[in-house]
Structure formats: C-alpha cells, structure tokens
Amino acid sequence: MNKREGSLEAPTRHPVRWQDEAYYDEGAVFGELERVFDICHGCRRCVNLCNAFPTLFDLVDESASGEVDGVAKRDYWKVVDQCYLCDVCFMTKCPYVPPHEWNVDFPHLMLRAKAVKFRKGEVRLRDRILTSTDALGKLAAIPVVAQTVNAANRNGTARGVLQSVLGVDRRRELPPYSPVRFRSRAKVGGEWPVRDGERTPGKVAIFSTCYVNFNEPGIGHDLAAVLAHNEIPTVLAAQESCCGMPKLELGDLEGVDRLKRRNIPQLLELARKGYAILAPVPSCALMFKQELPLMYPDDADVAAVAEAMFDPFEYFMLRHRDGLLKTDFKRSLGKVAYHIPCHGRVQNIGQKTRETLQMVPGTQVATIERCAGHDGTWGVKKEYFEQSMRIGKPVFRQAVQAEPDFISSDCPIAGRHIVQGIRDGGMQVSAEKAHPLTLLRLAYGLEEQG
Template sequence: MSTREGSLEAPKRHPIDWKNPDFYNEASLNQEMERVFDICQGCRRCVNLCTAFPRLFDLIDESATGELDSVNKNQFWEVVDRCYLCDMCFMTKCPYVPPHEWNIDFPHLMLRAKAAKYKSKGAGFRDKLLSSTDLMGKLATIPVVVQTVNAINKTPVTRKLMDSMLGIHADRKLPEYTANKFRSNAKSNDTFPVKDGTRTPGKVAIYATCYINYNEPGIGHDLLKILEHNEIPACLVEKEACCGMPKLELGDLEAVEKLKNENIPHLLKLAQAGYAILSAVPSCTLMYKQELPLLFPDDEAVQAV
C-alpha cells in the first residue's frame, strides 16, 4: 500500500510502448484494467467528468458482490468505448498519476484497449469513414457537392437513413462543410520584421487542421487577423494532412504513424527555420505536443516539432 494519499508533484507521462507485442495482449490488458479500475472505484473523484467513470461505477455497484471481481470482463469495453481521450481525469482529477507509485494513466490505458480492439477486430465502416477527416473534407467541399452534403445532413428522412445504415444518430448535429476552404483563401502576411521573444519565436507558421480548412475557415482567418494586428509575420504550413487524432481515438495507431510521416517533414523544416507552429484546434495541438512525442519517443524530428 502507498504511504501517500496522492501525489503533489506535476503529472508525468510515460512513452507509449505500442510496438511491443505485449501492448496488445488481452490477458495483460485485462489485468491492467482490473488494477486501474479497482483503484478508480475506491476513489471516484472523476465521477463528474465523462460517462466512462459513471458507467464503471454502475457496473461495480450493480454486480453480485458490489466489487470489481464480479464484473464480467467483457463489460470493461463499455467503459473503454465511452472514453474519448480528453485527458481531463489525468490532468485535473486523479491523485495517483505518475510519478505516484500507483502509476495511473487512465486515458492511455483506454488508448491501449482501443488499439488492442482495433488490432484484433478492426473497425466498422462508419468509424473508418468518420475518422478519415481529410478524405471526407476533400469530397464534401467539392463545388455543388458541398451544398448537397449540407442539405442532406439537415434532412430528417436522410438522417433517419444515416441512423439506420451508419449508426449516426438522427438528432446529432453535424458540422457544415464550406466551399471556401481556408487554405485556398487564406491571406497570410509575412512582411513584418521578426521580433523574437525571450522564450518564443517571432514568426509563425499555421497548421490549418481539417476542421478549420473544411468546416470553420473563419477561425483561421481570425487567427491571421490577430497575428497581423500584432505585426507578427505568418505563413501557412506548405502541405498538411490530418493530425491523426481521429485515428488515435479509433485505436488505429498504424494510421497515426502514416499521417505522422506525411506531416512531420514539412513541420520540421519550419521548426528548424525558427517558426512557432500554431494550430487553432486544441486536439491537433495536443497530438503534436503530447501524443506523437509519446508514441514516437525516439523520433528526433517529432521531438523537434
């Protein structure tokens, strides 16, 4: 048993050993989920976050003994499927995150479970389609097609068909696509003199992201206006693909690696040239600042970006 209730030190993340065959071993995974779930159910500070924790606690409370040992391990997936890797439990709630000896990293355990599930069972058409944000965006933003897609996404009859055929709930509000993509219309200004700060570069490269490029270009244009107002020279990343977060949430880590290999060479050139690389979508920033460095700890280019 620990001699401390919790850690007062800053949370520390460990590299994700996803290329180790044991990472996908079902028995090893179940053993670790049992260990972590048992600690979680004795604490329950995270109950007001996502629905993963209430589901876990309900499974335990409604079991024969009221303890984790009588919960069917197949029901663990009901917890896994509810986690969307937001990191709130790790960053704000859990007192047992590393460097605490109990070493609880709930989101990355859920990532391991998602990856093991994807490795053994793959994913359905809907999940593969919706996580291919670049492909969806390129197809949906073709002139004329974009108006049709947006109309279909608002039509009750077609939404019921999408619900029955794809499993996309008829009442789920879907983001609209735009014919005026951000990258096609962005007017960056790199004419200002570079004024480096004490800890920050004085010039910026913008990684537009799928959402800003295909759905909400106004966010990107506003960011450019803010940079111009403050006389900060800015340019767009020469070429980009999806950051990989949708594939990460699916557990498709090999697809994450492919996207990393597409993006990092372009971003590395900018990092080496002294640019601060900005993304206006937090999940994309999280991928480059945290997830990719932990997935590829020995990749010097990833670490530099």
Template sequence: MATEGNLEAPTRHPLDWKNPAFYDEEKCFAELERIFDICHGCRRCVSLCGAFPTLFDLVDESKTMEVDGVDKQDYWKVIDQCYMCDLCYMTKCPYTPPHPWNLDFPHTMLRAKAIKFRKGGVKAAEKFLASTDVHGQFAGIPIVVQAANALMRTPAARGALESVAGVDREAWLPELATRRFRQAAPKARATQVVDGDKTPGKVAIFSTCYINYNEPGIGLDLLKILDHNAIPYVIVEKERCCGMPKLELGDLEAVDAAKQANIPVLARYAREGYAILAAVPSCALMFKQEIPLMYPDEADVQLVKEHVWDPFEYLMARKRDGLLKTEFPQALGRVSYQVPCHGRVQNIGRKTEEMLRMIPGTEVHTVERCSGHAGTFGVKKATHATAMKIGKPVFKAMATLKDGAAPDFISSDCPLGGHHIAQGFEVNQLGTPTLAHPLTLVRKAYGLE
C-alpha cells in the same frame, strides 16, 4: 505501498505501442482490473464522463460489490465511454506517476481500444467518420458542397445517415465549406521579423482538417489578427489530419501514417525558427503530447513538440514581450467562454480568457468543464444523448452570468465543442446568444473586417 495521493505534477510515460505485449488482451485486462480497483476505491472522477459511473455501477451491481465480481467482457462498456479527454489524468487523479501506483486511465483505455481495433471490432462507419481527409475532400467544390449541405439538412438524409453510419439524426453536423481555408488564405505574409524573448517573430499555420474543410473563417480571423500585429506567417506547405480522430478509435497505424506525413514538414518549419500554430486544441495536443509519447526517441518529433503553440498561448507570450497591440476599439459585451478539455491538458493556463479580459467593455464568464462533445463521440447514435447529458451542466453554467444577465456571445476554443454547446442552449431552451470562436471575437474587438 503508499496510499496517499501524489502531490507532484503528473508525468507521462511513453506509449509502448510497438511492443507486441501492448496488444496482449489478457495482460491489458489484468492492468484494467488493477486500475479499476483503484478507481472503485477512490471515485473522485465520478462526474467527469460516462466511463466512471459505468464502472462504478458495474461494481455495485456485481455479486461481490468489488471489481473481481465484474465480468471482464463488461470492461468494454467502460472503455467505450472513454473519449480520451485526459482530464482524469491531468486534473483529478491523485495516483498518476510519479505515484508508485502509476495509474494512467486514458492510455490504458487507448491500449484497449487499440486491441479492439486490431481485432476488427471497429465498424467501417466509425472508421469513415474518423477519416476527416476523406470526407473533407469534397469541400471547396461549390456545386457539390451546396448540394451536399442542402441534402444533409433534410430529415430523410439524416435518417439514412443514422441507419448507415450511426450518426445521430439530432446531432449537429458541420457543413462543408465552399472554399477551403488553404485555398482562401494568402500563402504567406511578409513583414519584418521581430523575435521576442519568449516568442519567435514568425508563424507557420497548421490549418487543421476542421478549419480547412468546414470553418475557414476561423483561420482567416487568425490571419487578420497576425496581420494586425505585424507578425509574418506562412501556411504550412502540405498537411494531413493530425491523427486525433484515429487515436480515439485506437487505430495507431493510421496515427503513424499521419505522423510520417506531417512531422518532416513541420520539423523543417521548426528548424527555420517558426512558431507552429494550430487553432484546434486537439490538433495542437497531438503534436505537443500524444505523438511525442508514441515516438519519445525521435528528434524531429520532439523538435516539433517544442515549436507548436495554441494561438492564444502565442499571442499572450507576445504581449509579455511587449509586441502585441492592446488597443481594442470594439467592446464585446457579455461573453460566456468554455475552456475545452484538450486546451486544459496542454498546461498553458487560461490564455484565451486572459486575452478576452483585456478588451474594454467586455465581461467574461468562464466555465472550465467538459462540453461533452469529444470529437465523434458527440455525434454517434450510441453516445450523442450521453454527450448532451455530460454537457448539460456546462450549458446551464454558461447561460447566466453573475448578475443574472444572459450572455451576448458563447464561445469555446474547440469549434465542435462550441456548436455542441449552442445545440445544448437550443435543446434546453437557454436562450439564443451568438456563437463565435474566440479568434473571431478578438478580430471583432480589434475592429477588423
């Protein structure tokens, strides 16, 4: 068997999650042992997250100093540190398919998480934390929202939340919006449709749970950018959570339920020639990668995959078509920008950075490393400190530009990751630049209110 690294682009095999053997713990652990042995011999991913140092410490502290000396029950310590960022697969591992060793660390972790979930190993609090449509239902009810947000700022409430739900009292938490994005946004904006060589000339917005319930301003900024560029849009008629929080838990049945609700709606927009934009990278990735790998033979799933765009991927394609306005009257100064993991995994290049660099009077300092937040991982009592540790190199790298100056703005396409970085600045006393989403920055640069 060849041992040299794979020089071809990594390819993904479909996820065989409907096969009963997928949930066979003994078979899963045999595959984990095979993969862990390869990882132990390579150690290239040691700095990516907590999973690999945990594994290597277990090996180094075992009697044999090999994977066979590690108690298999300790494998769960490694599994629990994986938050499905996918960077080991996409950017580091030399043994991914088509290499004959066929190493897929993230999806083997997902298989183990699915077994744990099916066995009842996931606590009710974790399930609730991943149920974004449930706790988001209170958004848009002004009196309730104001009371809930005020309560969550009190030490007593945060202490209770830590005890009951396992949410670290020091972790940043998003507030509920007084008006949801889907309430605040015009349902459609009509104008002449101009298709480009690379892009459809009309857009359907999948609002995402976070933008709908927590930060509708990000979505409204996207709509202002589309309006400014005479791109007609509609808000997707109805939607549910994309399923990413449930995927990270291993709750594949809940992912299936979300898919059954979303795909028929999104497929209709795809057939009508819309580009489907999701402004949260994890949501776009679900429709571009994870759901297609779970349903490789479903035509509508694959159709939606081909029509989902990251907003900056779409805008830069419009620029290449000669259809994007490139006059920016407002300079932004110094911007420290972090490329989120689920943006990198989409293989679209650094489109956000590319657009920010078009703005005159703007210096962009880009950091391409995980912030450590990783969805619910960054707020749980058990993992918040680890998330802050993983993010520390990012916080430090973003704090100082090449000339030693501090940034005016810090930014990330992932809204949760952006707030995690802002908290890292505060905790590590790295200054107080303004946090702004890249879409907000572009709206500002266009001079739009």
C-alpha cells in the same frame, strides 16, 4: 506521507509502447484493466467527469460481489467505449498518476484497450469512416458536393438514412462543409523586421487543421487577420493532413503513424527555420505537443515540432509578455460565456484565451471549465448522443446564466454543441456563437477575410 493519499509531485507520463507486440497482449490488458478499475472503484473521485466512471461503478455495484472481481471481463469494454481520451481525469483529478507507485494512467490504458480492439477488427465501418477526416473533407468540400451534403445534413429524411446506415444520430447538428477551402483564400505574408528584445518567435506558420480547411475556414482567416494586424510574418504549412487525434481515439495507431509521416517532415522544416507553428484547434495542438511525443519518445524530429507548436492564444500572450501584442482594440465584446475545452485544459498553458479576451476594454469573460460532452466523433453517434447532451447540461446552464452577448469555445464543435444543447433544452439566450479568434478580430475592428 501516506501513499494512499496520492502524490504531490507533478504528473509524469510513460511513453506509449505501441510498437511493442506485448502492448497488444489482451490478457495483460485485461489484467491491467482489473488492477486500475479496482483502484478507481476505491476512490471514485472522477465520478462526475464523464460516463466512463459511472459505467464502471455501476458495473461494480451491480455485481454479485460488489467488487471489481465480480464484473465479467467482457463488460470491461463498456467502460472502454465510454472513454473519449479527454485526459482530464489524469491531469486534474487522479491522485495516483505517475510518479505515484500505483502508476494509474486511465486514458492511456483506455487507449491501449482501444488499440487491442482495433487490431482484432472489432470496430464498426462507421467509426473508420468518421475518423477518416481528410478523405471525407476532400470529397464533401468539392463546391457542388458541399452544398449537397450541407442540404442533406439539414434534411430529416436524409438524416434518417444516415442514422440507419452509419449510426450518426439524426438529432446531432453537424458542422457544414465549406465549398471554398481556407487554403485557397488565405491571406498571409509580411516582411516586418524582428524587434529589439524580441523573445517569442517572430514569425508564424499556420497549421490550419483539416477542420478549419474543410469546415470552418473563417476561423483560419480570423487568425491570419490578427497576425497581420500584429505585423507578424506568416506562412501556411505546406499541407494539413489530419493531426491523427480521431484515429488515436479509435485505437488505430497505425493510422496515426501514417498521418505522422505526412505531417512531421513538413512541420519540422518550419520548426528548423524558427517558425512558431499555430494550430487553431486544441485537439490538434495537443496531438503534436503531447500524444505524438509519447508515441515516439526517441524521435528528435517529433520533439522539435512539439517544441515549436503553440495554441494561438498561448502565442499571443507570450507576445504580450514581451510587449509586442497590439492592444489597439476598437470595440468591446460585452459579456462572453467562454468554454475552455478539455484538450485546451490539459495542455497546461493556463487560460490564455480568457486572459487575451479580458484585455479588451469593456469585456467580461465568464469561464466555463467543464467538459461539454461532445468529443470529436463520440457525440455524433446514435448510441452516445443523449449521453453527450446529458454530460453537457451543466455547461449549457452556465452559459445561459452568464447572460452573454457571445458564446465561445476554442473547440468549434464544442461551441456548436453548446448552442444546440441550449436550444434543445428549451433555454433562452440571445447570444451569438463566435470562435475566440473571431472575437479577437472583432475587437481589433478588422474586416472579415475570405
């Protein structure tokens, strides 16, 4: 086989050696950026994935030599800043990922460059604040404060101030803060016996994530209701410190480490007791399944938590395989325009959400398998807002073309982004936005919790 045609072997990833001082050697990083950029320039298969690759190819095409060696090293940062570590290029497009001898891991090279930039102190205060989700949530979710913050987020004058001070685009619809946290009203429990032949873990721990706890607790209540209906004993994880994905995307690897030290011990205790740990936000599940194990390749505790971590619908379909998921659905969901987010796709679990929803009689699911363009904090920033909307346009169009009753995404901020993109783009659709867990609760005919 001609090695330029790529490898047919399954992609593998090398550990992230972030604790080695050599990892932060800027000269070595620039050398690797030039090597990988040259390979990408010669391939260009990823040109339609995000804005990092068009930015790179424009820099090359506009340079004096028309090659990577004609691009100023300082302009490499323009490419790095466009990458939000969705991982799709590595998992679905690039033919040169390890074990290919060219050893291209574009997202983790971008991570290394971001880590160098962060260590040099070349990140904005805005970015440090936006990625401190626990601190923001604990403050903004105080009842009176939450109502004030939510009102300010809908006020044009206040948003103008927020844009000028922090660079949060005034046009971006921001998720609300809930005055009542998920944890305070979560209904979990149950002492149902393990059934004969049960292979999937027969009890569940919910790691609600900071987003569900502070912003959209209804998603957590929907998950708890579905678990209760299926007679699966359920507990809450002792706490829900941020998984660390926002800090990872910033390159703040010491920040990731601090959060890992809070989360892993309490999740390890659950894993050792035989609980399946469900995280209802794909980025959070991915953090524990993939990124932390790569950052801590020799940490048995991290590996144990990774093995116990599940996407909720991944878990439901495993139960269904064992004949243990109830299918006593009470209502049809009609047409669902379902967007599978990037951090769901790269978990390599297949389209478990679609498979689950399609079990509901009278339900049609139109799957949209493309980046919506928001990312965690990237799409809220003034300098990237219009790019995020442009990246999302094909998703917005596909959602409208499905003529759905519901628009849904496992990623709640992607779902909000899609609805905003449809409306701001002047497209017409009468669909309701609902998280897939909400749809499953509705299909079972369960009363809303919380």
